[in-house]
Amino acid sequence: xxxxxxxxxxxxxxxxxxxxxxxxxxxxxxxxxxxxxxxxxxxxxxxxxxxxxxxxxxxxxxxxxxxxxxxxxxxxxxxxxxxxxxxxxxxxxxxxxxxxxxxxxxxxxxxxxxxxxxxxxxxxxxxxxxxxxxxxxxxxxxxxxxxxxxxxxxxxxxxxxxxxxxxxxxxxxxxxxxxxxxxxxxxxxxxxxxxxxxxxxxxxxxxxxxxxxxxxxxxxxxxxxxxxxxxxxxxxxxxxxxxxxxxxxxxxxxxxxxxxxxxxxxxxxxxxxxxxxxxxxxxxxxxxxxxxxxxxxxxxxxxxxxxxxxxxxxxxxxxxxxxxxxxxxxxxxxxxxxxxxxxxxxxxxxxxxxxxxxxxxxxxxxxxxxxxxxxxxxxxxxxxxxxxxxxxxxxxxxxxxxxxxxxxxxxxxxxxxxxxxx
DNA sequence: TCTGGGGTCCTAGGACCC
DNA sequence: TCTGGGGTCCTAGGACCC
Numbered sequence: 462x463x464x465x466x467x468x469x470x471x472x473x474x475x476x477x478x479x480x481x482x483x484x485x486x487x488x489x490x491x492x493x494x495x496x497x498x499x500x501x502x503x504x505x506x507x508x509x510x511x512x513x514x515x516x517x518x519x520x521x522x523x524x525x526x527x528x529x530x531x532x533x534x535x536x537x538x539x540x541x542x543x544x545x546x547x548x549x550x551x552x553x554x555x556x557x558x559x560x561x562x563x564x565x566x567x568x569x570x571x572x573x574x575x576x577x578x579x580x581x582x583x584x585x586x587x588x589x590x591x592x593x594x595x596x597x598x599x600x601x602x603x604x605x606x607x608x609x610x611x612x613x614x615x616x617x618x619x620x621x622x623x624x625x626x627x628x629x630x631x632x633x634x635x636x637x638x639x640x641x642x643x644x645x646x647x648x649x650x651x652x653x654x655x656x657x658x659x660x661x662x663x664x665x666x667x668x669x670x671x672x673x674x675x676x677x678x679x680x681x682x683x684x685x686x687x688x689x690x691x692x693x694x695x696x697x698x699x700x701x702x703x704x705x706x707x708x709x710x711x712x713x714x715x716x717x718x719x720x721x722x723x724x725x726x727x728x729x730x731x732x733x734x735x736x737x738x739x740x741x742x743x744x745x746x747x748x749x750x751x752x753x754x755x756x757x758x759x760x761x762x763x764x765x766x767x768x769x770x771x772x773x774x775x776x777x778x779x780x781x782x783x784x785x786x787x788x789x790x791x792x793x794x795x796x797x798x799x800x801x802x803x804x805x806x807x808x809x810x811x812x813x814x815x816x817x818x819x820x821x822x823x824x825x826x827x828x829x830x831x832x833x834x835x836x837x838x839x840x841x842x843x844x845x846x847x848x849x850x851x852x853x854x855x856x857x858x859x860x861x862x863x864x865x866x867x868x869x870x871x872x873x874x875x876x877x878x879x880x881x882x883x
Numbered sequence: 884t885c886t887g888g889g890g891t892c893c894t895a896g897g898a899c900c901c
Numbered sequence: 902t903c904t905g906g907g908g909t910c911c912t913a914g915g916a917c918c919c
Contacts, residue, residue: 473919494887501887501919514919517886535887562890562919649917680893682916709889716884758886805888862885 464570464601464628465698466582467608468551468589471596471616473564474502477543478533480594481870481878489530493518496713496861497534534863542871543593550592554585559698567605569698582624601626605696606689607633609646610664637665637690647686652679664690704811705742710735711805714859717756718801724753724791726854731806732787733849736780737837739808745776745817747810749783751790756802765801767794775820776812779829780836783808784850 470476474492479485489506493499500507500516510528512521518532525532544563551558555568573581582599589597600612607627614636615625627633643653645664655678661667668690675687685695710731718724728751739746754766769790773782787806839848846853868876 496885496887498886515886519885522885565919647917651916679916682893703891706891707889711888713887756886803887861887 462603462628462692463694463697464574464578464603465605465608465694466555466568466570466578466599466601467561467605467612468566468568468582468585468597468599469612469616470547470564470589471598472502472504473595474535474540475504475507476595477540478536478867479504480543481539482867485531485533489528491518491525491530491532492535493532494535495863496715497532497864498713501535532865534866536867536869538869538872539867543595546593547589547595547597550589551585554581554588557698557700559700567608567698570601578626578628579624582626586623597623599624601628602633603628603692604689604694605698606646606686607692610637610640610690613644614640634665637668638663640664642667645686645690647682652683655679704813705744707807707809707811708735708738708742709805709807710738711752711803711807712861713803714801715862716858718753718804718859719799721791721795721797722854723859724795724801724804725788725852726857727804727859728753728787728791728806729784729850729853730846730857731804732784733780733846733853735806735808736778736783736833737840739778739811740833740837743814744811745778745814746783746808747773747776747812748808749773749786749790750807750809751787751794751804752807753791753794753801753804755799759802763799765796765799767796769794776810776817778814779833781829781850784852788852 475485475490478490478492487506489510490504491500491507491512492502494501497518500512500514500518500521503512503514507530510524510530512524512530518525524530540563548558548560548566551566551568555570556572557569559567561567570578570581578601582601586597586599589595598612598615600608600610600615601624602608602611611625611627615621615623627636640663642648642656642662642664645667648656656662656667659678661670667687670687672684672687675683688695712727712731714727718727748770750768750770752766752768755762755764757764771786771790773786777783783806836848840846870876870878
């Protein structure tokens, strides 16, 4: 039997912020999405006030003011760097680590299965806490789905004190009979509704349905999920990063964009960022989609959405090539008279640059590669957007709001906190 | 006034082929 | 009234995740 653990950071973005700002400890805190739009992370105190994941900030303004909730803009540079530190602390406690998201990792614990895994997990949590201050919970089980489930109860039920080991059948059954089926990893709203209609409301009941029925309700995906709930692994802990299929750079605007020049400015910035992202992963793209649309929540306003797909031949990671394609797409899709609220660029058909098919008539690609490398180096050294194409412009009225972003505590020397011994 | 950004996987159905 | 039988490839859209 394999032994898998899931370690997950509690209220991750809030915990990262608290690591560097003591005034956030013990009070309700929300970290907002881009543009300060929605609540995407909440402290326990904020959850207790009924703030839900994804709640639009402007709709809960009153509650925020009444209870003095601290609202922070998101600071992904900080969260990304803290992730690196968390992983460094976890490393010694597992033979394999699969990074699942910015705040969760699956661990292969086979090599440690003869130990007391509750102690093992506890030592791991202590290490993470010491190195980063970030609180975590750990779930242990024979499959990823059961480790996820264990993690959820470890977090929810104080009885477990942050670590739940569900390898034992008696405990596992007891937990699963009380675990809402809608909270099982992989069961979303649509599937939960169908299952409820069949009278299936707990994880235990889902584990016990016929495979044929599982397939009927939710295709092979649900079938695999049921197998995992039964303790049969359908998915192993995988260290090798899978080849990614696509990537995107999309942003909502801080103010509406109503003219094509401003739109071009925004899209130029996204194209440059997309190229940078491709190059940092050593990839080239064969296809670019540019899209923009009006605010779908504002029903009274006239609506328009445009999306243009362009093929990139030869396949490329050259920002200026991406930019050219994106501009053609914007020109083709643009319509005057609308207030656009969001735009983005998506890249597909990605392959490693070294496998890029050569075309017959391409010139010397190395000159442009050198230009891109130089651009990346300048922008890395002197800050984002030091070197930009003129089309990006210098006034960015459309830029997303971020009214309360914390400093780059760990990644910018001028922001590193100063400790004075006195 | 103000509602995120970035991914994955699967299926159905159309186009096309012999 | 009846209107072949397979294939493959691609795309759009749904569902789900953090």
